[in-house]
Amino acid sequence: MMKKKVVSVLLASAMVASLAACGTGEGSASKGSSEKKAKKVDVTKEDKNTLSVYAWDKNFNIPALKAAEKAYQKKNPKFKLNIIEQSQSSDVETAITTAGSAGDFSTLPDIVLFQDHYIQKYVTDYPKAWINVDDADIDWKDFGEEKVSYSTIKGKHYGVPVDNGTVVFAYRVDLLEKCGYTLDDVTGITWDKFIEIGEKVHKETGKYLLSMDGDGNDLPYMMLQAEGASQFKDGKAYITDNKKLVEVINKIVEMKKKDVLYLANDWSDYTDQTIIGDKVAGVMNGNWIIPTIEQVKENEGKWEITSMPTLSGEEGYASNGGSSLYITSNCRKADLAKDFLAYTFGGGEGSQDTYDNALKDGGVITTCISAGKSEVYNEGVKYFKDQAIYSKIVEMGSHVKVVEQSDFHYTCREQIAAAIQNILNGTDTKTALKDAEKQLKFSMEK
C-alpha cells in the first residue's frame, strides 16, 4: 500500500517536473532562434545607423520593410533596420495604449506600422506618442489623396503610406460567361443590374456573386465611399437622414434576400468558407484580399478584376483597410528615420526598388503614383488571366474619393452591421437604423 503511494507520488512529481521543463525549454528555444531575442526593444542601445520598427505580417508588410532596408543601404551602407514582428496589428495598438497610459514611451520602437482607420484616434488620444513628418522630403501629391488623408491630422502629416487598400471587385469570368455575361457587362453597372446578374449566377451555378462578414460588415462603408459619401457629417453620426446610406442598406438587404450576397458569421467564415471554400463567383474588398483568393489553386486563370458597381451606374472606387509607417516620440534619430522613410516609401530615389521588391516579395501594392508605373507593375498576373492587376489597382486608387473619416469608424461599422442583421430578421429599416444611430451617438459622446 505504502509502496504504491510512494510510486504514484514519484510519478506525479516526475510528470510535473518534466512539464515545467517543457515551459522553460520552449522559452530558451525561441530565444536561440534567428528571430530577434525579445519582442521589446530598447532604442537607447541601438547604434546611430539602426532603426527599429514594429510590423505584423511576415508574408505581407515585413518583406516590404526588408525591401526598403535594402534600398536605403545604397545610400547608407551601414544602415540596419531592426524589424520586430508582432503577432497581429492590434499588438501595435496595445503597445501605444500601454505606453500612452503610463506616459512612458521608452518601450516603443523608433517606427511603427499602424492601421489607417485607427491612427486618427490614437494621435488624438496620445498626442505625445508621435513625431510628425511634415518636414520630411516627400512629395505628398505623388500619393493617392485618400490614402494620405488618414495620416494627416490637423493639417500635419504623421505617416508615410505603405500599402494600398483600393477596393477591387474580382469576378469568376468563366462562371459569368456560362451565364452569358462578360467582364464588361459587370463594369460600370448599377447595383440593380448587379442584383439581376447575381440572381442568374446563383440560379445557374449555385454560387453567390458576393460575400461578406455579417458582423464586421464592410459593404456599407465601401459602397458609400464609391458614392463619395460618408456615415459621418461634421464629426457626427449621419445615418437615418443619410439618403444614400439608406439606399445602400436597402440594396444590401435586397442582395441578401435574393441570394446574391452571402453573409458569413464572422471573418474567418468569410475567408475560409466563402472564398477559400469556393462558394462565391465574386469577391469585393480591399486588394489585400487577393492572396486569399489565390489560395484556391484550381481556379487559376478564371478570375479578373474590375471596379465596383454604384447606385448611378458609374464605375465605383473605394478603399478599405491598409496601413502606414509612423515615427514614435521615442525615436532619438528622427532625422535618420525621416530620411529613410522619404528615400524609400516616400517616393524618393529608393522608392522604385522598395516598391518593386515589396510587390514581388510580399504583394504589397503602392499608393505612390510614380512608383506604380514601373515594369513590375505592368506585368500580367497568371492567376488573373494575365491581367496587369497591379497597375490597374494603382490607377483605380487614384480615383478614390476622400470622404469624412471618424475615430469611430469600427464602432459605426459594427452598429450598421447589427442594423442589417436586424432588418433581415424582420425589424423595419427605419427602426433598425434609428437604434444603430442612437447606439453610435452614445458611444461617441464622452
Add this chain to the structure above:
Amino acid sequence: MGESSTKRGLSVGQKQHVAGWFFLTPATILITIMSFYPMIQAFITSLKTGSSANLVWTKPIFHNYTRMFSDGLFIRSIGNTFLYLIVEVPIMLVLAILLAQILNNKDLKFRGFFRTCVFLPCATSLVSYSLIFKSLFATDGLINHILVKIGILESNYNFLGTSSSAKVVIILALIWRWTGYNMVFYLAGLQNIEYSVYEAAKIDGANGWKTFWHITVPLLKPTIIMTFIMSINGTLQLFDESVNLTKGGPANTTITMSHYIYNNSFGQGVANFGYASAMSFFVFVLVAVLAAINLKVGDSRD
C-alpha cells in the same frame, strides 16, 4: 484568561494571537497589493473619462454610472447574462445532483470510469471547447450534417448566425462544460452522509424520492449553496463562450456583460477605461448582492 494576563510576558492566548497574525501577514499583504489596491484604483478610474493618457474627472462625478443605464447595448448584455444564468444554472445543478446520486450508488460497476467521464469536460480549456462547439454547430458542421441526414432539418441551419439558437448553443456548451465540475462537489458531499442514515430511512419505509428530498437535499444544503453561489458568480462573469463561440453576434444579441466591458476597454481601438471600470463595479455589486441573498436564504441558523 483574566488571571493569566496579570502574569509578566505574553499569555498563551496572546502568543497564539501573535503567531496567528504572523502567519496571516504575507497573505494579507499580497491580497492588499494584488486585489484591494487595484480595486480602489479601478473605482477611482470609474469616476473618470477620456483617453487613458489624459483621464479627467467626470461631471457629475457618477456620470459613468448613470450613463450605463441609458446604454442599450449594456442593458442587453445584462439581459443576456441573466438569461444564461436563469436557464443554465438550475438545469446544470439539477443534472449535477442527479448524476452525483447515480454515481454514488455502491452497486454501480465502473463507477470510477463514469465519474472520470462526467468530470472530463472540466479538464478542457475554455477556449478550445468553445471552438469545438463552434465547429460542431457551424453551418456545415457535424450537428447540421446529422440533423439533415436523419431528416429533422431540411437544409443546413445557421445555428450561430441566428440569435435565439446561438443563445441555446451557448447554454448547451455551458451545461456540458460545468455539470461535471459541480457534480464533484455533490459527490464529495454525498460521501460525507453516513450510509446508516439511508438504512434507517429504508427501514422506516421511505422510498427513493422521499429519501432524496428529506435526507440527501437537507444534508447537502451547504454544498448546494456553495455551488449556487459559484455558478452565479461564474455566469455573471461569463466571457470565453461569448467571445469564442459567437463573438457576441449576430448583431450583438448574445454578448455578455464581461464581453461588453472587454470591448470597451480593449476592443476596436477604443480605450474607454473609465466607463469599462464603472461597468465592472456594477457587475461586482450584482455578484455581491446575489451572494448575500443566497447566504441569507440558505442560512439555517436563526
